[in-house]
Structure formats: structure tokens, C-alpha cells
Amino acid sequence: MNLDVYKVIRRPIITEKGLGVKETQRTVVFEVAVGATKTQIKEAVQQIFKVKVDAVRTAIFHGKFRRRGRSEGHRRDWKKAYVRLAKDEKMIEYAENL
Numbered sequence: 001m002n003l004d005v006y007k008v009i010r011r012p013i014i015t016e017k018g019l020g021v022k023e024t025q026r027t028v029v030f031e032v033a034v035g036a037t038k039t040q041i042k043e044a045v046q047q048i049f050k051v052k053v054d055a056v057r058t059a060i061f062h063g064k065f066r067r068r069g070r071s072e073g074h075r076r077d078w079k080k081a082y083v084r085l086a087k088d089e090k091m092i093e094y095a096e097n098l
Contacts, residue, residue: 005044008036012094013080027084028092034060034079041081049093052086 063075
């Protein structure tokens with residue numbers, strides 16, 4: 001499955017937990033395409049942000065059942081990637097100012 005690098009990485013996830021791992025483990029968190037592999041995620045981050053990636057961990061979250069009044073449905077499934085940067089790399093810009 002060949003994906004464009006901007007379709008592999010959808011958006012950064014900025015939460016308290018994400019900022020905690022950024023500070024302690026030099027790790028940034030992204031929402032990525034569900035079909036993206038760890039290798040594709042690593043290459044996309046390296047191309048977009050011009051940094052060296054040490055490791056990638058992923059987690060798949062299944063969509064939840066939701067109701068609003070009488071209407072009901074499911075949220076979509078999504079995938080989260082924890083990307084650890086190499087020791088000598090500078091932190092990615094968006095996460096630096098938080």
C-alpha cells in the first residue's frame with residue numbers, strides 16, 4: 001500500500017500524556033492512516049520534519065458506538081503512532097512551543 005507522506009500522518013495529537021512522553025522519552029504522538037505500516041510512518045516523519053527517527057510504536061483504536069437523541073452510529077477506527085526521535089535530534093517544531 002503506497003501512501004503519500006502527507007496522507008500517512010494525519011495530525012499531531014497534543015494531550016497531557018503526549019506532552020509527558022515528549023519531555024521524558026523524546027517521543028511525539030501522531031494520528032496516522034489506519035493502513036500505514038511502521039516503516040511508512042518512520043519515512044514520512046523523516047521526510048516531513050527532517051529528523052532522524054529511532055523507533056515507532058503504534059496502537060489501533062476501534063470506533064465507539066455513539067447516540068445523539070434518536071440517531072446512532074459508530075465513530076471511525078483510528079491509529080496512533082508514538083515516534084521516538086534519535087538522541088542527537090532537535091524536537092519537532094510544533095511540540096517545542098508547548
